[in-house]
Amino acid sequence: MRLYVGNLSFETTxxxxxxxxxxxxxxxxxxxxxxxxxxxxxxxxxxxxxxPAEGQAAIGALDRREVAGRNLxxxxxxxxxxxSGGGGGGGSRRFDQQRSNTRSSFSRPRR
Structure with a gap:
């Protein structure tokens, strides 16, 4: 049985x-x-x-127990x-530079 153990002291080995x-x-x-x-x-x-029995015994005994000044x-x-496949990425610097050379979407339309 695999157990998660959190709130450990950073000195715990x-x-x-x-x-x-x-x-x-x-x-x-x-x-x-x-x-x-x-x-x-x-x-x-x-x-x-x-x-699993040993895992449950450890959970029962150690959950919320203070060890090295911290409650486990x-x-x-x-x-x-x-x-998932991840986010969209950062884009390329070259593309960003090209885009900055074009007209801003906030500028007035040409007449």
Missing amino acids: ENDLEDLFGQYGTVSEVALMMDRMTGRSRGFAFVTMSS TVNEARPREER
């Missing part, structure tokens, strides 16, 4: 989570989410327990939603 959740069963995987730019923790993780949020992880 994967080993800390493995030790904490290991009290309630076998931890199969710990994935602490890190910021790509800074290398710091983003304050949440996913912990996979080997069975622990619940069953939701499946990741499919991402």
Whole structure:
């Protein structure tokens, strides 16, 4: 069972989570989410327990529990939603320059 663990202290490590959740069963995987730019923790993780019963035991014991000065949020992880094709993009600089050379849509029409 995959669990979402939120409101983590930024100093929390994967080993800390493995030790904490290991009290309630076998931890199969710990994935602490890190910021790509800074290398710091983003304050949440996913912990996979080997069975649903162990996952429920961990949720019951750890949800809203204070760890490292913060009240944890622990619940069953939701499946990741499919991402759509994304936004429209930024356009090209060349196109924007060409467009700025044309008449503004706010100028008076020529007579």
